[in-house]
Amino acid sequence: xxxxxxxxxxxxxxxxxxxxxxxxxxxxxxxxxxxxxxxxxxxxxxxxxxxxxxxxxxxxxxxxxxxxxxxxxxxxxxxxxxxxxxxxxxxxxxxxxxxxxxxxxxxxxxxxxxxxxxxxxxxxxxxxxxxxxxxxxxxxxxxxxxxxxxxxxxxxxxxxxx
Amino acid sequence: xxxxxxxxxxxxxxxxxxxxxxxxxxxxxxxxxxxxxxxxxxxxxxxxxxxxxxxxxxxxxxxxxxxxxxxxxxxxxxxxxxxxxxxxxxxxxxxxxxxxxxxxxxxxxxxxxxxxxxxxxxxxxxxxxxxxxxxxxxxxxxxxxxxxxxxxxxxxxxxxxx
Numbered sequence: 001x002x003x004x005x006x007x008x009x010x011x012x013x014x015x016x017x018x019x020x021x022x023x024x025x026x027x028x029x030x031x032x033x034x035x036x037x038x039x040x041x042x043x044x045x046x047x048x049x050x051x052x053x054x055x056x057x058x059x060x061x062x063x064x065x066x067x068x069x070x071x072x073x074x075x076x077x078x079x080x081x082x083x084x085x086x087x088x089x090x091x092x093x094x095x096x097x098x099x100x101x102x103x104x105x106x107x108x109x110x111x112x113x114x115x116x117x118x119x120x121x122x123x124x125x126x127x128x129x130x131x132x133x134x135x136x137x138x139x140x141x142x143x144x145x146x147x148x149x150x151x152x153x154x155x156x157x158x159x160x161x162x
Numbered sequence: 163x164x165x166x167x168x169x170x171x172x173x174x175x176x177x178x179x180x181x182x183x184x185x186x187x188x189x190x191x192x193x194x195x196x197x198x199x200x201x202x203x204x205x206x207x208x209x210x211x212x213x214x215x216x217x218x219x220x221x222x223x224x225x226x227x228x229x230x231x232x233x234x235x236x237x238x239x240x241x242x243x244x245x246x247x248x249x250x251x252x253x254x255x256x257x258x259x260x261x262x263x264x265x266x267x268x269x270x271x272x273x274x275x276x277x278x279x280x281x282x283x284x285x286x287x288x289x290x291x292x293x294x295x296x297x298x299x300x301x302x303x304x305x306x307x308x309x310x311x312x313x314x315x316x317x318x319x320x321x322x323x324x
Contacts, residue, residue, distance in 0.1 A: 001282070003276050003279075003280045004276075005171040006280040006295060006296070006298060006300070007166065007279060007280060008169065009296055009298050010296060010298065010300040010301040010304050011169075011300075011304055013296055013304075014304040014305060025188050038319065039200065039201035039202070039319045040201075041205075042201075042319055067274065079208060083196045110196075115165050118164070118165045120168060122215060132173055133168060136168060136173055138168070138173075139172040139176070140171040141177060142176040145304070145307075146180060146308055146310075146311035147311070148308075149308035149311040149315070150312065150314060150315035151315055152310040152312060152315070153311070153312035153313055153314070153315035154315045154319060157201045157319075159199065
């Protein structure tokens with residue numbers, strides 16, 4: 001029981017600390033800096049921020065926490081590549097959505113027991129889960145934490161020198 | 163017991179799949195492509211690869227698996243920034259070291275029980291661990307998996323278009 005809790009705690013801390021880093025990096029930049037590309041011809045910071053917000057929002061139903069709060073983000077930040085659509089969302093609105101999503105997500109995930117984490121996520125059927133028990137909530141959160149780190153590594157390249 | 167194993171399995175799978183992606187990305191490039199910077203003025207691919215190899219090598223003693231295999235990597239890839247030293251190591255030798263390190267690491271970590279994972283890593287004292295029980299092996303592996311993802315996100319920017 002103590003071991004289980006400790007394992008869950010490690011992953012939750014990893015999630016939280018990466019969300020905090022993203023808060024700091026994206027949340028501290030003026031709108032004009034968010035227009036910077038991470039490398040020539042690559043995604044802009046605003047796109048990465050919106051992309052991460054959309055992916056986090058989709059975790060709400062995937063982990064069985066609740067309905068999505070901002071499904072409208074998908075069109076701009078998930079389904080279409082950067083610069084193919086005009087981003088019709090101010091940095092301020094994106095920041096508000098980002099916090100709203102992450103707060104609701106944290107409220108949900110911080111309550112899960114170890115055994116909740118080992119249960120299937122909502123995109124896998126009972127039958128498939130019996131064959132592939134690793135398709136559980138914990139695997140999803142670990143994967144999304146690495147995904148967050150992946151784009152944070154890119155975003156760091158465009159961060160203004162301090 | 164089943165829950166514990168399942169939680170450990172999720173994180174091991176995350177580690178393995180990211181190591182496999184790094185194998186594929188770095189291991190498939192000819193030496194001249196490894197000289198590419200991930201963005202203008204930023205780290206070269208060869209540096210990121212060596213950096214990840216050095217960090218993985220340091221996990222061997224940190225997780226209590228064994229002695230380091232390639233401490234000589236630190237000077238070039240960890241202690242000094244890219245381009246401050248000449249890299250006196252061929253891509254082929256780096257690839258061999260990378261595989262040797264990851265194989266030994268995998269051999270060690272795939273044997274740990276859930277309770278082994280919840281034990282302190284070797285850089286924290288018993289007293290400190292009593293106060294801060296999250297400084298365990300599991301937290302280290304989760305953190306290093308995200309670190310791997312962080313640099314993979316950067317490396318992906320310099321990958322030749324297929």
